[in-house]
Amino acid sequence: MKAVGGRSPKILEAAPLLSCGCCSLCKATMGGKTGVSTDSGLYWARRLNTMNCPVTGGCSMLITVALLIFSVAAGAAFPQDVQGSPQITSRMISLAEVLSSHGVTDLSEQSLISTLTNSNPQVRSVAAMKLAEDHHDDAAPAVESALSREQDLNAQIGLSEALWGLHSEKGIAHLRAMCTNSSLKLATLIAVVDALRLTHSRAGVCAETFFAAIGSAKEPGDIAMGETRLSAIYCDSTPEEARRIMTTLKLYLTNRKQEAQIRLEASQALADIGTSESEEAIRAAISQEQNPDYRMFFEATLKGLERNPHYCDSTRK
Secondary structure, eight states: OOOBTTBOTTOOTTOOOOSSHHHHHHHHHOSSOOOOOOGGGOOOOOOOOOOOOTTTSOSHHHHHHHHHHHHHHTTTOSOOOOOSSSSOOOOOOOHHHHHHHTTOOOOSHHHHHHHTTOSOHHHHHHHHHHHHHTTOGGGHHHHHHHHHHOOOHHHHHHHHHHHHHTTOTHHHHHHHHHHTOTTSOHHHHHHHHHHHHHTTOOOGGGHHHHHHHHHHOOSHHHHHHHHHHHHHHHTTSOHHHHHHHHHHHHHHHHOTTSOHHHHHHHHHHHHHHOOHHHHHHHHHHHHHOOOHHHHHHHHHHHHHHHHSTTHHHHHOO
């Protein structure tokens, strides 16, 4: 897939795939990288190298199931070559193929602009992405207009990312406005944070809304998925917000009454933040942990932190 002015708008390198302990551990230890974007109804997968998960002996089956779920959710419009073997190869589907699967075969600039009014929000979003991919910067006003009238939240995120690719500041501004909308559900806020991270944009503005959404979440899986995004928010949050994030993750990590996935994702999020305080918290958890599987996971995330130490110490503003 072509980059957009040096940007590849729909590929997340080493993005969290599932809120399960094994896949987070594989993210920390595997040789290959995973690229998956679930916002805007787009599902991408890059080649996965063989992975050896010390907890379960391999995440390949879990990832296979995840990719299959993603393809079903996409309405079978995104064919993928996913095999249930230790090495999984997924063909990256082009924007043109996605549009073609919905009957859009004319990929001229004018045709794509017309497609921004398609009845399917996914198609509208992909058309905008294709305009960005083809460097049609003069189409930015048309995408801005489409965004201003868009009602579908996932399409709003996709159109905003496309505007970033078209070098319009209105896309990031819209994402930040979404991130302060307290009426949005946690799943949508997660997608917005992912989009901001994907576009190398600051996500600190999301902190308060995100905390409120996590606080009201009842399912452990939702909380765990929220945890994985706190590291992206941390690096450009205020000192008070950063302290709250660190304290929250440390409490999740050490509270043995919490569900396993919450504790494990807290460890991963602390490693992603990568400060000296994060390192100390994980080391303390290792020394106090009685469950050997949890301890193995914590040790793996600590190794990941040591490969990228004190990241946010140097990037926080």
